[in-house]
Amino acid sequence: MKYIVVSGGVVSGLGKGITISSLGRLLKSCGLSVTSIKIDPYLNVDAGTMSPFEHGEVFTLHDGGEADLDLGNYERFLGVRLSKDHNITTGKVYREVISRERRGDYLGKTVQVVPHITNEIQDWIERVAQIPVQEAEGAQGQVADVCLIEVGGTVGDIESMVFLEALRQFQFKVGEENFMLMFVSLVPVLGSVGEQKTKPTQHGVKELMSLGLFPKVIFCRSSQPLETATCKKISSFCHVPPSCVLSVHDVDNIYHVPLLLMEQNLHGIILDHLKLQAPVLPPDIGAWRNFAENIDKFTKVTKICLIGKYSTFQDSYLSVIKALKHASVAVERDLDLQWVEASDLIKPDKDDKTQPELENGETWETRELKHKEAWEMLKGCDGVIVPGGFGVRGVEGKIAAATYCRENKKPYLGVCLGFQVMVMEYARSFCDMPLANSTEMDENCEHPVVIFMPEIDKDTLGGTMRLGARDTLIEDFEGGGKSISYHLYGKKDRVSERHRHRYEVNPSKVSAIQSKGLHFVGKDETGERMEIAELSRDRHPYYVACQYHPEFQSRPLKPSPPFHGLLLAASGQLDEFIAKSENA
Numbered sequence: 001m002k003y004i005v006v007s008g009g010v011v012s013g014l015g016k017g018i019t020i021s022s023l024g025r026l027l028k029s030c031g032l033s034v035t036s037i038k039i040d041p042y043l044n045v046d047a048g049t050m051s052p053f054e055h056g057e058v059f060t061l062h063d064g065g066e067a068d069l070d071l072g073n074y075e076r077f078l079g080v081r082l083s084k085d086h087n088i089t090t091g092k093v094y095r096e097v098i099s100r101e102r103r104g105d106y107l108g109k110t111v112q113v114v115p116h117i118t119n120e121i122q123d124w125i126e127r128v129a130q131i132p133v134q135e136a137e138g139a140q141g142q143v144a145d146v147c148l149i150e151v152g153g154t155v156g157d158i159e160s161m162v163f164l165e166a167l168r169q170f171q172f173k174v175g176e177e178n179f180m181l182m183f184v185s186l187v188p189v190l191g192s193v194g195e196q197k198t199k200p201t202q203h204g205v206k207e208l209m210s211l212g213l214f215p216k217v218i219f220c221r222s223s224q225p226l227e228t229a230t231c232k233k234i235s236s237f238c239h240v241p242p243s244c245v246l247s248v249h250d251v252d253n254i255y256h257v258p259l260l261l262m263e264q265n266l267h268g269i270i271l272d273h274l275k276l277q278a279p280v281l282p283p284d285i286g287a288w289r290n291f292a293e294n295i296d297k298f299t300k301v302t303k304i305c306l307i308g309k310y311s312t313f314q315d316s317y318l319s320v321i322k323a324l325k326h327a328s329v330a331v332e333r334d335l336d337l338q339w340v341e342a343s344d345l346i347k348p349d350k351d352d353k354t355q356p357e358l359e360n361g362e363t364w365e366t367r368e369l370k371h372k373e374a375w376e377m378l379k380g381c382d383g384v385i386v387p388g389g390f391g392v393r394g395v396e397g398k399i400a401a402a403t404y405c406r407e408n409k410k411p412y413l414g415v416c417l418g419f420q421v422m423v424m425e426y427a428r429s430f431c432d433m434p435l436a437n438s439t440e441m442d443e444n445c446e447h448p449v450v451i452f453m454p455e456i457d458k459d460t461l462g463g464t465m466r467l468g469a470r471d472t473l474i475e476d477f478e479g480g481g482k483s484i485s486y487h488l489y490g491k492k493d494r495v496s497e498r499h500r501h502r503y504e505v506n507p508s509k510v511s512a513i514q515s516k517g518l519h520f521v522g523k524d525e526t527g528e529r530m531e532i533a534e535l536s537r538d539r540h541p542y543y544v545a546c547q548y549h550p551e552f553q554s555r556p557l558k559p560s561p562p563f564h565g566l567l568l569a570a571s572g573q574l575d576e577f578i579a580k581s582e583n584a
């Protein structure tokens with residue numbers, strides 16, 4: 001196994017993750033298989049209990065691991081599936097060592113950070129690096145050629161010290177030609193003449209060297225391309241040849257970064273140092289290049305409204321936004337994404353005591369104005385997505401959006417809560433259940449259409465969240481005819497997607513709802529859990545929703561099918577797509 005370790009200095013948020021995923025993408029284009037590990041110097045054991053307000057979306061892995069957006073980026077760029085063990089935290093390592101100490105595995109010896117914690121870290125890395133990476137559905141996994149390791153935090157933090165010490169030992173354990181350290185640094189540009197400053201980089205590298213770690217490649221993050229003089233200066237102070245000081249300046253979109261690294265021969269440098277033979281040279285990166293370049297080039301625009309919570313839009317819906325982007329490139333449209341705050345869709349009424357009180361600076365007039373704007377956006381767009389969400393606030397607004405889309409034949413995709421909203425809306429409008437609600441919002445509601453349905457955990461005998469990949473069986477419409485999802489998923493009748501929820505459609509209400517025309521065309525293996533709902537195409541161009549989160553498996557060159565369907569419908573290309581699929 002060859003290990004590439006990347007650490008960073010000076011400040012966080014440098015785009016270390018993007019640099020590493022791009023590096024991985026480049027190696028993959030050389031025909032090598034790649035896996036990756038993220039080291040986070042936190043005491044948390046998993047991301048499931050962390051607040052989405054503070055940390056953004058909880059990215060769910062195939063095995064149910066709850067991670068943050070970095071593992072999502074690795075999966076998307078490398079096209080692989082990672083597991084919860086691919087994220088090492090201080091908390092996980094300590095927990096392991098302490099439980100071993102409790103079991104008496106250390107034979108009563110004193111247990112210390114060095115060597116016990118540092119050994120545990122090294123064992124963990126070696127073990128996880130050997131987990132076969134599965135590249136595609138059904139494909140045989142294989143052990144990767146190269147393992148990328150990102151060390152979170154910045155060099156010099158107290159928190160990351162123990163990991164750096166473990167890696168210092170590790171380089172000797174695995175040998176010079178199997179280990180390569182790289183460093184991501186910031187090169188600030190100062191003053192009116194735009195002078196590029198090298199001091200922060202020199203400092204960071206010096207700090208690393210004092211810990212016995214010598215970087216072989218230095219990535220310089222900067223707003224402008226690195227000047228030759230700057231490059232030479234960094235080279236001479238940091239003991240690396242100028243060819244190994246790479247410019248990672250700002251580019252139009254993140255998908256250009258692998259190309260940027262390739263132009264500077266990063267793959268050559270790596271293959272050389274690690275004495276690796278690449279099956280494919282020069283790197284086969286054509287399809288990726290097309291994707292990166294096309295993103296900014298389309299002249300036709302598709303407007304999609306995302307209905308959610310305003311304050312946290314960017315971070316909470318990151319994978320949803322990526323999935324929309326991937327799908328829009330596949331249908332050759334520029335994506336114009338508009339945010340609509342769900343609660344703005346409800347008509348303000350000062351006499352209605354259930355409406356939220358005015359917040360700072362707000363008046364009933366400004367609230368009325370926002371309400372009008374929200375509806376204008378909704379009416380003016382080509383398609384609507386209602387993604388997963390949490391909390392009561394906004395649910396009635398999402399229901400109003402679902403009603404509008406259904407009545408006006410506007411393409412609609414619901415995900416998780418967006419699926420439940422669609423089903424509640426339908427039950428209220430067609431099934432004599434005007435008070436249809438979710439017991440998550442209203443525990444004692446009269447028509448519980450969405451209820452608490454945990455999975456039963458055999459070990460703890462308790463109910464748990466439905467988390468990670470589960471199979472969905474795709475069926476025909478009741479009364480005949482293939483569903484839209486069947487075509488979108490490439491005529492498959494069994495698909496595996498990731499879940500993260502506790503509430504589901506109440507099985508006892510399913511036949512009442514389906515008999516009025518909302519078809520549950522996807523179910524779990526027992527037939528008890530509803531996974532996909534659709535209206536038939538003679539009633540609506542695209543009214544589709546799923547309980548699972550398809551966004552987590554969307555890839556730049558392989559968009560998620562339900563998202564692809566939304567963009568096809570919103571750009572008027574779905575009929576053609578389905579006709580082609582039927583004749584294929």
Ligand SMILES: *[C@@H]1O[C@H](CO)[C@@H](O)[C@H](O)[C@H]1NC(C)=O
Nearest residue numbers: 044046047067068070071087
């Ligand atoms: C790894 O897990 C820790 C602890 O929950 C979390 O703080 C961190 O964000 C996770 N990192 C990734 C890349 O998922």
Ligand SMILES: *[C@@H]1O[C@H](CO)[C@@H](O)[C@H](O)[C@H]1NC(C)=O
Nearest residue numbers: 392434435436437438441442
């Ligand atoms: C559903 O429950 C929520 C939360 O209690 C409530 O605000 C809403 O009015 C209910 N909707 C209906 C139609 O009963």
